Amino acid sequence: AAWVASPQLRGRAVAFAARVGEDPGQDGARSPLPAPPQVSSLLPAPRCSGPGLARAMVVLRAGLCPGLTEEMIQLLRANGIRTDLASNFLSLMLFAVVDFVSSDLEDVAQKCSLSYKALVAVRRVLLAQFSAFPANGADLYEELKSSTAILPTGSPSLDQLLDSGLYTGEVTELMGAPGSGKTQVSGTEEGRGQVCLSIAASVSLGLKQHVVFLDSTGGFTASRLYQMLRSRAEDEEELASSPGAVQWSQRCSWGGGKCGGNKGPWLHGMLEALQRVQVVRVFDIYEVLSALQELRDRLSQQVMSSMGPLKIVVIDSVSAVIYPLLGGKQSEGLAIMMQLARELKTLAREFSLAVVVTNQVTRDSSTGPLKPALGRSWSFVPSTRVLLESKEATWEKATTQRVASLAKSPRQPTGIQVELDTGNGDVQEPSPVTPTQGL
Amino acid sequence: MQREVGSLPLAPALRARLVAAGFQTAQELLETGPCGLSKEIGISKEEALEALQVVRQACHGEAARTAGASGATRKCTALELLEEEQAQGFIITFCSALDNILGGGVQLTKITEICGAPGVGKTQLCMQLAVDVQIPECFGGVAGEAVFIDTEGSFMVDRVVDIATACVQHCQLIAEAHQEEDHLKALETFSLESILSHIYYFRCRDYIELLAQVYLLPDFLSEHSKVRLVVVDGIAFPFRHDFEDLSLRTRLLNGLAQQLIIIANDHKSAVVLTNQMTTRIGQSQSTLVPALGESWGHAATVRLIFHWDNSQRLATLYKSPSQKESTIPYHITSHGFRDVQPPAVTQNAEDTEMNPRKRPRREEET
Numbered sequence: 001a002a003w004v005a006s007p008q009l010r011g012r013a014v015a016f017a018a019r020v021g022e023d024p025g026q027d028g029a030r031s032p033l034p035a036p037p038q039v040s041s042l043l044p045a046p047r048c049s050g051p052g053l054a055r056a057m058v059v060l061r062a063g064l065c066p067g068l069t070e071e072m073i074q075l076l077r078a079n080g081i082r083t084d085l086a087s088n089f090l091s092l093m094l095f096a097v098v099d100f101v102s103s104d105l106e107d108v109a110q111k112c113s114l115s116y117k118a119l120v121a122v123r124r125v126l127l128a129q130f131s132a133f134p135a136n137g138a139d140l141y142e143e144l145k146s147s148t149a150i151l152p153t154g155s156p157s158l159d160q161l162l163d164s165g166l167y168t169g170e171v172t173e174l175m176g177a178p179g180s181g182k183t184q185v186s187g188t189e190e191g192r193g194q195v196c197l198s199i200a201a202s203v204s205l206g207l208k209q210h211v212v213f214l215d216s217t218g219g220f221t222a223s224r225l226y227q228m229l230r231s232r233a234e235d236e237e238e239l240a241s242s243p244g245a246v247q248w249s250q251r252c253s254w255g256g257g258k259c260g261g262n263k264g265p266w267l268h269g270m271l272e273a274l275q276r277v278q279v280v281r282v283f284d285i286y287e288v289l290s291a292l293q294e295l296r297d298r299l300s301q302q303v304m305s306s307m308g309p310l311k312i313v314v315i316d317s318v319s320a321v322i323y324p325l326l327g328g329k330q331s332e333g334l335a336i337m338m339q340l341a342r343e344l345k346t347l348a349r350e351f352s353l354a355v356v357v358t359n360q361v362t363r364d365s366s367t368g369p370l371k372p373a374l375g376r377s378w379s380f381v382p383s384t385r386v387l388l389e390s391k392e393a394t395w396e397k398a399t400t401q402r403v404a405s406l407a408k409s410p411r412q413p414t415g416i417q418v419e420l421d422t423g424n425g426d427v428q429e430p431s432p433v434t435p436t437q438g439l
Numbered sequence: 440m441q442r443e444v445g446s447l448p449l450a451p452a453l454r455a456r457l458v459a460a461g462f463q464t465a466q467e468l469l470e471t472g473p474c475g476l477s478k479e480i481g482i483s484k485e486e487a488l489e490a491l492q493v494v495r496q497a498c499h500g501e502a503a504r505t506a507g508a509s510g511a512t513r514k515c516t517a518l519e520l521l522e523e524e525q526a527q528g529f530i531i532t533f534c535s536a537l538d539n540i541l542g543g544g545v546q547l548t549k550i551t552e553i554c555g556a557p558g559v560g561k562t563q564l565c566m567q568l569a570v571d572v573q574i575p576e577c578f579g580g581v582a583g584e585a586v587f588i589d590t591e592g593s594f595m596v597d598r599v600v601d602i603a604t605a606c607v608q609h610c611q612l613i614a615e616a617h618q619e620e621d622h623l624k625a626l627e628t629f630s631l632e633s634i635l636s637h638i639y640y641f642r643c644r645d646y647i648e649l650l651a652q653v654y655l656l657p658d659f660l661s662e663h664s665k666v667r668l669v670v671v672d673g674i675a676f677p678f679r680h681d682f683e684d685l686s687l688r689t690r691l692l693n694g695l696a697q698q699l700i701i702i703a704n705d706h707k708s709a710v711v712l713t714n715q716m717t718t719r720i721g722q723s724q725s726t727l728v729p730a731l732g733e734s735w736g737h738a739a740t741v742r743l744i745f746h747w748d749n750s751q752r753l754a755t756l757y758k759s760p761s762q763k764e765s766t767i768p769y770h771i772t773s774h775g776f777r778d779v780q781p782p783a784v785t786q787n788a789e790d791t792e793m794n795p796r797k798r799p800r801r802e803e804e805t
Contacts, residue, residue, distance in 0.1 A: 176737075193760060200517075213517075218549060218700040219740050221760040222521035274518035281513035283701045289446040290497060291514075323734065324694035327686040332451040339445045360737050373734070 101126055144169070147352045151209075151312055154202025154232070157418040158195070161386060161404055163411045166199070166354040168311060171344050173382035175359045175372050175407070192358050192388055193219045195420070196316050199356060201228040203312050205273040213279045214291055214315040220279055229270050285321040285336055292343045299351045310353065315344075317358040319373045326374070334377060341381040357382065372407070384409045388420070444468065447497050449490055456480045465494050513704065528581040530572045530668060530709055532564065533606075534778045536767035540756045541741070547581070547667060547709045550699055550738065554714040554729040555745030559752060560771050561713040562593045565670045567776040568711060569638050570603045572668040575625035578610050583667025583708070584637040586659070588652055591673035594640065603634040605774035639663070646677035650691065653698050660706045667708045669699075675715040675730040689734050696738035712739065751779075 100108075101123055109116040150165040159165050166172055176192030197220075200211045213220060282288045299310065322340070325333030348355045360373045372379065372387075379385075385408040390401065402420040406412055442465035444457050460479050462468055468476065468491065477487040515523075529544030538544045545551050545568060553561045569587055574580025587594060610629060614622035639659075643649040649671075660666050674695075682688045703710045717730040729736065729744070736742075742758035755766040768779040 216697075217737070217740070218704055219760050220520070222517050222524050224761040225517055226521055227761070271518060274521060275516045277517035279515060279517055279520055281704060283697050283704070286446065286448040286497070290442070293442055293446065317737070319734075320693065320697060320737065324690055324697060327690050332454075335445065335451075339443070343446070360734060362733050 149311060149352070151203055151207065151354050153195070154198045154206065155195070155420055157420055158386075158404055161406050161412070161416065161418050162384060163409070166312065166356060168352045168354045169348050170384065171348055171355045171357060171382040172384045173357050173359055173386070175361050175385060175387045193316060194224075195388060196314050196356065196358060197225050198228055199312070200277050200314060201225055201232060201273070204276045205229055205232055205269065207311070209276070209309055209311045211277045212295060212310060212313045213277060214288060214313070215279055215281050216283055216288065216315070216320045217317055218281070218283075219316065222274070225277065226270070226274065229273050233270055283321070285325065285340065288315070288321055289340060289343060292347060296347055296351075310351070312354045312356065313347065314356045315358070317360065319360045322374060337374065337378060341378070345381070361387070379408070382408070442498055447494055449493060453482070453486070453490055456482070465498050468494050469498070527707075528576075530568055530581060531574070531579065532776055533567060533571060534769045534776050536778055537754055537769060540762060540765045540767055541759070542762045545709050545711060546741065547707055548703050549740040550696070550703055550710045550712065551741040551743065552712045552714055552739035553743045553745060554716060556716050556727065556747070559745040559747060560769070560776070561745060562672055563598075563771050564776050565672050565711060565713060566594070566599050567602055568668060569670060570599065570606050570634055570775075573629070573634050573637055574606065574610065575629055577619070577621045577625050578613060581667050584639065584663060584665045585668040585670065586639045586641070586656070586666055588641045588643060588649070588669070588671045589673070590643050590649055590671070590676045592642070593672060599635065599638070600631065601773060602775040603631050607631060607634070639666070643677070646691065649674075649677050650695060653695055653702075656702055657705070660702065660708070664706070666706065668711065669702060669708055670711045672713050673715075674712045679715070679730060689732065692731060692735055692738070696735075
C-alpha cells in the first residue's frame, strides 16, 4: 500500500493502527502482537544517541494518542522508566515518546503492572503519529495537479519569466537591486514594492482571490494600490463617460459605502478588490512569526468568515526584519531565520499558497560584487529568485527602465531577462491643483 | 494555539535550553508551570516565571487578535488603509513646489530621508518642519508637537525664532484676510513661545546615546501624545566615525530603522532623517551617493536628495511609493525654507499652500 503524506490520510493511518492494536484475537501478554507490516517497516531507524536524541524528543502527555491516559503516564514516571539513551539528561521527570517507543515493552509491562496489549497499542499509535510516511511518485503528482495553481502577476513579461506566473506551494523571492553603472542608490526600492503591489492588485482584481500582505517596512501605500487597480480596471472595461466626469470626492465616496449612481460598475469591483487585500503591519521578526502562526491557525480551522479563498501571501520585506539579528557572534539570527523559512515553506505547502517574499541586494565592500542579502542559508529557501534592476537611471535623470532577471528557478534557465512593462498603473504626474490631492 | 518554542521572543540561551529539554510548543511550556520548568532546565524560579509571562503574552496577544480586538493589532484591509491615508494630514514645508512633488507635504507614518552635501539646507528644512508641524488645523496644518534629536549640534535656536516668527506672521495675515472665528481663536495659542515650547530637543553625542534615545522614545511619546514629528538631524554622523565593525553598523542601523518605523506607525507621526553624502569612486568617475551604504537605502520610504546646480539649490524626489521622481528648485530666505520666486510675479504664491481656495489680496514682502 502506498501512504501519502497528507494530514487526512495520516489520521486514517492512526485510526487503523489503533484498531489493529485492539484486536482481541491474541491471548497472553508474552507473545508480541504482529505489527501491521506497513507500520513496522516504516519504523524510523533509531534516530541517534546522545545530544542529538535530546532534540528529537517529544514529551509524553496524556491525550497524545488514544489509550495513553494520565494514570498510565504517572505509573510510567513513578517507576522511573529510563533507558541508556535517556541517561544523558540532567533530570528526567518528564518522559519522552522516543524512550517509550524504544524500550522493552515486556519489561515495562512487568514493572508498571500495565497490560502489555495496551502498551503495544499505544506504541503503535505513537509510531504512526510521529513517523513520516513515504509517498508514491504518481500519487504525489496527482496531488500536486489538483492542488497547485499558477497565479498571474499582472505583468505579462514577469509571467513569462516565472513560467506563466507564481506557483502555489512554493516560495518566490523578489530582490531589488541598485542599478548598474552610474546609479548609486537603490532606485528600485520602489520597484520591488511596486511589483508586490501590482501582484496584489492583479490577484485581487483579476482572480478575485484574497491577498494577505505582511508589510514590514511601512512602504505599503494604499493610494498607490488604488491607482494600480483603477488603471487596470480602466483597461479592462470601457468607461461610458470620460474619466473627468466621475467626481472623486475623497471622503464621502466610501465613507459609509455609499456611492452615487453615475459611477461605473468598475467602482464596486475596485472597492471589493481593495477589501480583499488584507494588510498586516509587522515590524519585528517575532511579530512576523506570530502573524504567520495566526494565519495558519485560521486556515487550518477553516474559518473563512472574512477571509475568502486565500491563495497568496506577500511579505515585504523579509530582510528588514532579519537584518538586525544577523551577523556578529550570535547564531540566534540564523536560527530565527530558519524558523521563518520553515514557517513559510510549510504554509505554502500545506495550504497550497503562493508565498512571495522580497529581499534586498548588498555588496561586501564598496566595490565588491552585488549579492543577495541574508546570505547563503537563505538562498536555499525560495525556489524561484528574481532580481529587479533599474538600468541607466541616476538621480539626475528621471528615466527608469526596469529589468527583471531570473537568478534561480526550478523550471526555467537562469539568466534570462525581461523588461518590465511599467505602462500599467504608472505613477501620475503630481497634481498642480491642491497639495492634498495625490490621486 | 501551537506556537513553537523557537518562535517565541525569549533569550537565546533560555531558548536553547528549552529545546534541549524537549519542549516544542508554547502549550507544553504553559502546562508545565514555573516550578516544573525551573527544575527541568535548571534556572531559578523567578526566571521561569518571567519566561512564562512572555510566553503567555505572546499567546494571548494572538488570542486577542483572533477574537477581533483591534487595539494593538495592525491588521486591516487595503480599503480601510486607503481611507486612513486620505484622512491623514501632511506637514507642509512652505515651499509649494516641494509639497507638490511630495504629494502634499511630508507624510505622517512614513520615514522621509533627506540627503545632501553640507550646507545645502537639510537642517533648515528640519527646523522649518519642526515649526510647521505646529500650525493649527484651521490653517491647514496638523497641530502637533515636534521632537528634535540632534547629533551634529547644528540646531540654532535663533534661527528657529526667525522661522517661527515668519510663520506666525503668515498665519496672522491669513486670519486678517479671512476674518473667520476659528482662525482668530487658533491664533491666540499659536505664538512664538508656544511654538518653541513644543519642540522637544535632545542632544546625542554618539551612536550609543542615539540608539538609547530612539529606543526610549516610545515611552516619551506615550506621555506626549501630540507629537507628530520626530526629526533625527544627522543619522549618519555618529555612525561614520571610528566604526570598525561594519557588520555591527549594518545591524544597528537596521534595528534603528525598524524601531523608527514602529514609532512612525504607532504614534502616527512623521519621521524625518538627514543623511550625509559620500563619494563612490567608480571606474572612470566618482559620484556622490548617500552615506551609510546600500542596506540603509532600504530603510526610508521617501528619499529626497538636495544638491547644488551652480548656485541654485535643487531638491530631487528620488524614492517614493506613490509619487513620480522629479526635481524642483528651492530657496532659503531669512524667513526659512521657501519657493524660488520667479522674478516678475508678486509674492502671492507663498500663501497658496496655506489655503489654496482663497487668495489673500494683500501682498507680503519676502
